[in-house]
Amino acid sequence: MASVNSRKRKHLAKTIIIVFLLIVAVLVVFPYTLMLLTSFRSTTEILRHSERIWPINWTVAGYIKVFTRAPFFKWFRNSVIITGSVTLAVLFTSTITGFIFAKYQFKYKNTLFFIILASMMVPSQVTMVPSFLIVNWLGLYNKLTALIIPALVSSFGIFLCKQFIEDIPDSLCESAKIDGAADFTIYFRIILPQIRPAIGALAVFTFLGTWNDYLGPLIMLSEVERMTLPLALSFFNSQHSTDINATMSAATLVMLPVTIVFIAFQNQFIKGVSLTGIK
């Protein structure tokens, strides 16, 4: 009798938990659904019938406006170029530097690694002013490279890779060396395949951080054609008002690529994030 009761209670608790989790999931998706629906309503309809959520007259005018009034494809291209180059570069620089700090003995190793660690603690928001001045001084202002070159090295990435590479037994590298493998070959053939999970995690973080960066492009780029996608949303704000329909269409379009990438690689994303928490 008691066991039946407790089984019932357990069942009830499970149902409550599932319902709760579902409600949270709905709350997460809801604003994006609103965005999508609003992007198909004209601005006048939004203002006149604010009580409605579902469009009365479906319109793609907002999307047409985004594509015709704004260089949307150029922004997309800029975002891809910046994010792609930064992600690839960071993967390379982090793994190879992590490899060196994990497996090599050399002078000043500890001092150099301390510099990496210390620079990890300096967030870019703190150094936005001097970073801007340095980029400007180097003549990179208003060039896509202004967002690429300073981001080629990530101290977090180096730190993460070093942690993982340290776990690889030294004997693996040593024996390859005895077999006459060059250092770069060891890195490429032995180290990289072993730390695939770390590479995945780092790729996820770098991709998200760069693709979604708002402050960097806001400060470093000036011309409209050089802008990246996150800046696109303020494009339809005039001095005194906002074109809500065009803004929501732009928001949907900005959201689209990253959502597709996320859904395609959702497991890698979740695994990558979990990994950094454990390490």
Place this chain on the structure above:
Amino acid sequence: MKSRIFSIILAMVVLIGVLAGCGGRAGDNTDKSADTSSGGDKKEKVEIKYWAHQNEGWNKSHKELAEKFMKVNPDITVLTEFFPYDDFESKIQTSLMSKTGGADIYELWGGWGVDFSPTGALAKVPDKFVEEFKKDYFAPTLGSFEHDGAYYGVPLEFNIEVGGLLVNKKLFDEKGLSYPKTWDEMLKIADQTSVKDGAVMVMRGFDFVTYDNVTYTWLSMLMSKGASYFNEDGTFNFTSPEAVDAMTQLVSYVVDKGYTNLDALTGGGGGEGHYFLYEDQAMMVARGPWVISEGIEMYGLQQGVDFDYIAMPWYGDKIAFPAETGWGLVVAESSQNKDAAWKFIEFVMEPENLVPHLQMCGMLPPRQSIIDNTDYKERMPHVVPLLDILKHGEYIGHFNTDVFKEAINNMFVELCTTNNYPTIKDGLAALEEKLNNELILGK
């Protein structure tokens, strides 16, 4: 797994390569034209960049000006580019710093001129303009472009945020009301028509709450009573009986009478009062004449049918108001093509070009001779009531007007929504002290 990751990376490399390739080609184009301009073999083709802020009607006019100019000057190409207003000032600042990533000509708001003129980042205005300035231009239009006897910008307009009242003709007709001739009549209409639903206005009877208009309405009210907001030593005086009275009135219009609310200053409300007027949710809105073009361009409304723009009554019995330097054109000191840039500006300032531009932007002329220009009056009959008062405008003062207006707006919001100050006068005294420290004594 391994091959999958590899193929993803490969795909990314290819994608970037392709995209960068397209970009490279586009970049090459501009490089080539730059090459020919510096190399200058046969025909010297000069390219100048002209940056302005986004506004549909205005941008159309900027582009037309550039095209007209290029027809007359085939050796000069003018590239226009428009920026969201909110980001524009910092873009001007950072691009001027960069010396290479910026424009040759900027459309610069006069209020920002106070900061930019003394830096040496802007080119001095050539003498031939200066002669005209002295003969023909109104003092407030030049004020903030001047530094140490030299000028750094050419004013496009007389900026005026008082004296004009946007009225919803349709609603006035429906309710059988006639336009107000005195301040009291204006308040009476506002009393009859304002409707509120919680924090939201259903109908704004009389709206004056915007970034610019609180300051200008307040200062012109006290000035029209014969007072000044300056002491003789040049410091601010916000605590005269007239200043306190005027602020008390404005606060009561929001708090007690509910003619309008603070949304346009505090955000979240979806726009400024004149948009509500164009959507038939406001009766009267105090605003500069530039609002007209927005009603026509953005809302497709007709002046004289849907709305009118009339002379706003004065609070006191004197016509007096402050004016800050409005939009003007400046040339970057680092520009490689200053001559071409000034040539373009000279072209813009010719009455036959400037008058249509002023019309498109709903702006008032910076110079007396255009006021007397019959073409202008014919094109813009609705601003005629304003033209006569321009000569009463006084330069607002040589300080950063954004800091000035923001402080006044913050104090206004505080007085309307909190009990931080026992009386209005206490609040104004605090404001006076703050602004004296920041704008006058700190210098």
Place this chain on the structure above:
Amino acid sequence: MKNNKFVFAVLFPIFVLVIVFLVLPLIYGLGISFFEYNPLRQTNPFVGLSNYAKLFRDDVFIKATTNTLFFVFVTVTINIIFTLTLAQFITTIHSNKIRSFFRTVYFLPCVAPMVVAATVWGGNIYSTRYGILNTILSSMGMPRVNFIGDANLVMYCLIIFTVWVDFGYNTVLFSAGLDSIPTQFDEAGKIDGAGPFQRFIYITFPLLRRTFVFVTIMTIISHFQMFVQFMVLAQRGGPNNASTVLTFYVYKLAFINKDMGYASAVAFVLFIIIMVVTLIQRRLNRIDWGY
């Protein structure tokens, strides 16, 4: 291993970049903070510590600092409690598919650009005219509320938004942490007759402590750096600076008010705060949390 040539060939370019773009900005920023610095001008006078002295007289700075601390404290507290609960709930689900479904959905706002979320919340949720909250209020016959425009409400709106946009991250981290705890501990607790809540407090939580400390500190640090929602959702730190935080104030001082010297002084204060939090983390990490 040893191979100085190889080490040098790799580390030299890496450290050039690290020095120029990570180390130099900090030193440079500290240097600028002693000047009245506007790079547009030819001369920028040295003013010693006066930018720092100014901090104490600057109401907006004081407001920005208290706003920042309030925002971080409240948001992180809510975030941690909420995500820990969610993670615990998710682990009770046996189906792997459903578990990863929830994790994926919750992670969506972390993937999408925050500026999109901020724009959508500003337009479709909080707005007085077409925001869903006000639509609900007015359909219930209640007066509309200007959530973003009210100095007393705006910070809470930002906190709710920030928890919403960021909770997926920690949920995933905690739930990975919970998954890595051997189940026999929990089973042992069950046999001893402990209820689910007791088991969480006395068994799970102590085992999760390492992850907990890591997640909390990282969340605190990342929340000190938030910028987008204060610029986009709260409309530039307004009303009356009620939502101005230090990052936004630095941006405003440097790139709107053109006062880069003073902006650097404010940035340095923010750096010190973050530094202190980081050092606390390193101290806590040194404690042995072994099972």
